[in-house]
Amino acid sequence: MTKTIAFANQKGGVGKTTTTVNIARAAITDHGLKVLVVDADPQGNATKVLAPKHQGPLDCSLATVLDKTKSTPMSDTIRVSEWTNLDVVPAGSDDLADVAQSLVTMKAGRESRLKKAIADISDRYDLILIDCPPSLDQLPINAFTAADAIVVVAELGQFALDGLDRLLDTVEIIQEYTNPKLTIAAAIVNGVQNTKRMTHWRSELGSALAQLPTPVPVLDPPVQRATFIAEAQEAGQGLDQWGSTKASVLHQTYVQHLTTILNSIYEGGR
Ligand SMILES: Nc1ncnc2c1ncn2[C@@H]1O[C@H](COP(=O)(O)OP(=O)(O)OP(=O)(O)O)[C@@H](O)[C@H]1O
Numbered sequence: 001m002t003k004t005i006a007f008a009n010q011k012g013g014v015g016k017t018t019t020t021v022n023i024a025r026a027a028i029t030d031h032g033l034k035v036l037v038v039d040a041d042p043q044g045n046a047t048k049v050l051a052p053k054h055q056g057p058l059d060c061s062l063a064t065v066l067d068k069t070k071s072t073p074m075s076d077t078i079r080v081s082e083w084t085n086l087d088v089v090p091a092g093s094d095d096l097a098d099v100a101q102s103l104v105t106m107k108a109g110r111e112s113r114l115k116k117a118i119a120d121i122s123d124r125y126d127l128i129l130i131d132c133p134p135s136l137d138q139l140p141i142n143a144f145t146a147a148d149a150i151v152v153v154a155e156l157g158q159f160a161l162d163g164l165d166r167l168l169d170t171v172e173i174i175q176e177y178t179n180p181k182l183t184i185a186a187a188i189v190n191g192v193q194n195t196k197r198m199t200h201w202r203s204e205l206g207s208a209l210a211q212l213p214t215p216v217p218v219l220d221p222p223v224q225r226a227t228f229i230a231e232a233q234e235a236g237q238g239l240d241q242w243g244s245t246k247a248s249v250l251h252q253t254y255v256q257h258l259t260t261i262l263n264s265i266y267e268g269g270r
């Protein structure tokens with residue numbers, strides 16, 4: 001059965017897109033899955049990495065799927081990516097930002113437009129990954145309504161926990177009103193530099209998430225801050241293709257994290 005995972009944090013630049021891309025890579029190379037990445041961020045960063053020919057405004061994109069005046073079928077938006085067994089729904093750039101705004105005034109059904117669109121194509125894929133924007137507006141709300149699970153991507157530090165409560169509140173509202181089966185499968189820590197401070201903040205994050213009614217595990221090991229991660233992404237290459245031992249080891253970490261996330265989703269009985 002197809003599973004849908006949203007990568008989320010309303011804080012900008014914490015590694016949502018990086019995590020989405022590397023988990024997608026792990027899913028096709030080692031898990032042998034057929035994967036769709038839905039770029040739900042008007043910045044279009046996942047599109048830039050995975051399907052660079054389909055950046056910017058387009059006749060068919062996530063923007064036109066969600067636009068109530070267009071309602072493009074999801075199947076018309078799907079683009080083949082640079083990687084075998086991975087397809088992409090491009091964001092549609094600024095149009096997606098405009099559409100997110102227009103959904104605010106839509107009277108009914110606005111939270112479920114993405115869920116409905118995904119339902120039409122989900123049987124073509126094993127795994128659907130949604131790269132969320134750094135906000136908690138109608139785009140992540142649509143993503144959370146469509147998803148089986150959320151993976152929180154977090155950095156460590158003094159301000160890292162600040163937005164967590166709002167994210168968790170939003171998830172609770174979605175669970176109550178639009179998607180009772182939604183779970184938070186895990187948190188992945190990204191961009192860590194090894195210092196004593198980090199140990200402190202890692203434990204703060206762990207305790208905050210362990211205290212939830214359904215405790216959320218923080219996956220170990222965390223992803224370090226390393227130039228090769230950004231370089232491989234800019235080159236559109238998987239970490240397994242990058243040719244360094246550190247990159248291969250990190251690729252395997254993502255493989256392991258995906259196993260844990262999928263186990264958590266399946267254990268949830270969904
Ligand atoms: N572990 C890391 N080491 C080095 N560079 C990283 C790492 N993680 C992310 N980056 C780089 O930092 C920048 C921000 O990362 P990314 O785009 O994944 O964050 P994001 O949460 O998706 O951002 P946004 O909120 O803007 O969508 C990118 O240029 C990315 O290549």
Ligand SMILES: [Mg+2]
Nearest residue numbers: 016017041045
């Ligand atoms: Mg991003």
